[in-house]
Amino acid sequence: MSAILTAYCDEISVAPGDTIRCMVNCEGASSFRAELQRIVCGDEYPGGPGYRADTIDIDLGGPFPARRQPVRPGSYAIVPVENLLELSDFSLTLWIWPTTPAKGRQALIAAGGLFLGLDGEGRPLVELSAAGQHFAVRGTRPLLERHWHLLAVSYNASRRELTFLHRPHRRYAAIADADAGVTRSVAGPWRLSAGPLTMAASLAESGAPAEHFNGKIEAPRLFSAALAPDALTAVAMAREGDLPREGLQAAWDFSQAIPSLRIHDVSGQERHGTLVNLPARAVTGFRWTGECQNWTERPDHYGAIHFHDDDLHDLGWSPSFALTIPAGLRSGVYAFRLWAGETEYFTPFAVRAPKGVRRSKAVFLMPTASYMAYANHRIGIDYSTTEIGMGRLVELNPTDVFKQEHPEYGLSCYENRNDGSGVVYSSRLRPILDMQPKQRLWLGGPPSGLWQFNADTHILAWLEHLGDAYDVVTDEDLHRDGPGALEGYRVLLTGTHPEYHSSAMLDAIEGFTQAGGRLMYLGGNGFYWRIAFHPEIPGAIELRRAEGGIRPWVAEPGEYYHSFTGEYGGLWRRQNRAPNRIAGVGMASQGFDISSPYVRREGSRDPRAAFIFAGVEGAVIGDHGLIGGGAAGMEVDRVDFLLGTPPHALVLASSERHTDCYMLAPEELGDPTPDILGTDNELVRADMVFFETPNGGAVFSVGSIAYAGSLWRDGYDTDIARITGNVLKRFLDPRPF
Amino acid sequence: MARFKIDPDDLAVAREFRRQPVGYHSKNLQAVLNLFRGGPVEGKWVLVCRKPWREWVLAQLPGKRGAPLVLHEDVVFTDWNEAEWNVFRRRWQEHTGRALTLPEEKR
Structure with a gap:
């Protein structure tokens, strides 16, 4: 089998004096080599002008040891561990708009022994786990694709009760998919333990994201109290100014800082988070009526983020080598030509x-x-x-x-x-x-x-x-x-x-x-x-x-x-x-x-x-x-x-x-x-x-x-x-x- | 998806395609090609290039990201137009239930 070589540079355009770094993934070979080429004609057709790439006499170093670099697609949000706390009684509400509810297990919120997501059939799933104990509650029916759903969960530590609620935003006469408040007993005392909180993915033991969710999430809210079903619905529906402050631990408002990679907690607890791999923002939320088309005018209509399991931004590979462009190098289209055996790869830049x-x-x-x-x-x-x-x-x-x-x-x-x-x-x-x-x-x-x-x-x-x-x-x-x-x-x-x-x-x-x-x-x-x-x-x-x-x-x-x-x-x-x-x-x-x-x-x-x-x-x-x-x-x-x-x-x-x-x-x-x-x-x-x-x-x-x-x-x-x-x-x- | 129904006795379109598979076509042949060249992604006939401008292997798309192509290693072409004709005949069979052989090409 021939080697796999793939690569990219951190810059697409450089001038003399600038430094450009090249990130290389090399599999199936022990090392690879690199040279700088000026690309003149990339057409190899025998009846054409003829392929021409001029090698520039610059030593880039190498041969370089091959290394496999990870590719981890899928977007998610992460709130770092230092921003979170341990809770015994808690409530969590959010809105979701799933796009592939039945694709397999998907995480909506994962944190410190709590998993709120969808099971393999697209039913809402809440899992509590701690010290070898594991408890799960499922919704009764798979969620409808591309519809808004309110999901809520609360845990009462003294009663050891877990309550789960699902309300579809739009009702259909012949589809009874709501769960009006299912309460289950939990075997032992349980606490939401400190740890990073992720949205639209969970973190595997390796730290890599897994169980990516496809669809929109809006307005996740976290309370340090076990709210009753009516109260859960009320806080999920509440506009930001009407949210009860008592027990409010986090209220992530995705309509804020839409151009950024940040998600803002407006609870006053400063539990802000970061987005990875560019999920889609400025997308319509459950409040969108169609009256407004421009998110800058009504950001509250655009309080959702659309996550995908194949979103990708910056692979973040480790640099394999770098070059500072020498003063005399003439302007042109260049590329690092990389090769390992018969396999080659080019990374063009100007x-x-x-x-x-x-x-x-x-x-x-x-x-x-x-x-x-x-x-x-x-x-x-x-x-x-x-x-x-x-x-x-x-x-x-x-x-x-x-x-x-x-x-x-x-x-x-x-x-x-x-x-x-x-x-x-x-x-x-x-x-x-x-x-x-x-x-x-x-x-x-x-x-x-x-x-x-x-x-x-x-x-x-x-x-x-x-x-x-x-x-x-x-x-x-x-x-x-x-x-x-x-x-x-x-x-x-x-x-x-x-x-x-x-x-x-x-x-x-x-x-x-x-x-x-x-x-x-x-x-x-x-x-x-x-x-x-x-x-x-x-x-x-x-x-x-x-x-x-x-x-x-x-x-x-x-x-x-x-x-x-x-x-x-x-x-x-x-x-x-x-x-x-x-x-x-x-x-x-x-x-x-x-x-x-x-x-x-x-x-x-x-x-x-x-x-x-x-x-x-x-x-x-x-x-x-x-x-x-x-x-x-x-x-x-x-x-x-x-x-x-x-x-x-x-x-x-x-x-x-x-x-x-x-x-x-x-x-x-x-x-x-x-x-x-x-x-x-x-x-x-x-x-x-x-x-x-x-x-x-x-x-x-x-x-x-x-x-x-x-x-x-x-x-x-x-x-x-x-x-x-x-x-x-x-x-x-x-x-x- | 094309609504057009092919006439299995219309060998004129097959002859026209045989003469010139790529380029200007009669409206009738274009309608046949719109039918033949559409359809589901899964199983779609494609060519995998082995030697640029010289050699291709017949293959089928899996219709699913990440899945391997279905390669027909025993069907290799060294002439692009022959590859077009080969796939045209396969599709003729698929759509009419009849094998396509032009009388003048029978041995």
Whole structure:
């Protein structure tokens, strides 16, 4: 058996002087080695430009001893031991909304000999255990999935009685699932002993979380008194201000500090806790009426946290080695190449130019937010309809097989969690298996079959071929530094699929083009979804698939606002910032079988566009390519003046025909009619556009993911390479447009 | 899930697919493909690549995260279009109850 190597870095972008740490998991080998490589072209297709990664002469140390590093998915809350106390009489109430009640034993609250959870059949279960004694009470029926339930338990030490209560929030005529207050005798005296309290998981003896709960929990409350059933119901229903203070030991209010990883105890006892692995916040609670959609306006309607047994944020692996970026290292896309025997793994990251130093006037924007949104996606594994959309058999590569067998490495924002809810957070503090050179992915059309990171190396390879120096920045730099990240650059080149942007990222790009900068948008379906980065939580993005757009899952009603920032989520086109405003084109259609050529349009003969087509004679351009056999394909964008394409934009060329795997994007389907497929509808197309921006700037957009795959054909002497080269040359020229 | 019912006597769509499994199709063939290429995830036919661009093994998705793929090690393809045709014929059998053999391909 060959070794398993997986790894990630703590940073995605570094500058000379910065230190980057690499965390490596190595199984099935005694050691592994590491080197630093500059990634130029990740495409190994024999008929393509050729794989190229240049090893940098830097000793990283090693060989390094192999070690297995743990992967522990599943979110939960923990209140540390020092915050808890021992209780004899006690009462505990909470609300839950289970999503997989019958999946197996699940913990809701576990602490000091108390377990409140669900048994293997989905019935509420209370267990008291101490000194070898064990006592359990079960609810009579399994809980209804995706319904709110009030659960309460109280223990009277002097009477040695345990009372359990379950009230469904919504009653059905033919379903008698309430437990109005079941009292049982407990054999011996029992105390809730001091220990960490966890929610949505218990802690195994090893300290590792176990028995993860899928679903929402709201308003857990703890009293040092044995309340009667009516009183239990009353305190569970009470709003915070009406809670009796006597005996109140903890009242966790999840509607507070929603953007944070903290849970607040509002009892005055300061029994605050911490969240692990990013459970979903800003989700509707049992009080949500539908009147309010924005958690910042009515946080009391958003008092729940949705936990999942496959949530994942930061694996927290131990660093295997570190590198301080030397002063002379040129900006570019780099990776640590790790290998053990025949097994290798790459951890890409950007090296930026030092502050205030610009080696080139051109900068490549590495779309790392989009890499994170797609991280470890399972679109070809989890969804049957994938094959219809790609128009050919799903081809699984070793990485896909590994992802199928190791789902613990976490999901992308394209999947549903194990309980069916959408994945709203993604993280790069875990191995992202797709984000490596040499990776092929069915989403990228034949023959090369590249997608995202590796497809973007087609652009790097072309830049390298031109001999043009270029610097690299990432989405995270753009988000953090704003316009400063682009200061000193004249030309910004995008990747093939820069789909996900925060508001700060869009501000920076739009500010750049409005101030005289030049944008080369060399991709498709860009600037589409709004995402949020967290101001403090590192390496994570949030996405709410609200309202419309191509949505592998649909945001729940009332959950359209980001928990990280309070910003409204969804498509930028619904927020007065359609991609057309920035790039001139916006998402039109997708299909993943074959690509098409562009046909030149009148705009390409306009004197303003003469520099673009210098040396290009044919009417048809890009009728070849490594991604689907044409320059226009996979995901394509078109002009729409009503959505914000500048009125003076020149439409240079358009694709004229696509297969029926392509259809209009759903946000175009106000009133669907049976003429929405690629062979039917002329709105299914890629448009290539050019327009000038204020202060001497300009934008050139191709509106196609496949475009970069057509730069090369037996060399870079192609119409697409000539057009792109003409644009880059003129865009680098300081003369204002 | 497709509502379309395939006509087991419509060998024209099979011939069209045989000629060009990937790319532009007639509406009739597209309807057949929408049926064939949908269905449940569990048991879905896929290809596992053994040698990039050169060799694939027939496999089926388990339909459950973490479960191993069902590999058919004895069904290996060195031509993508042959793999498409092989799976097309399997699905024809599954949906019509009849084996698909084009008369001109009979030996």
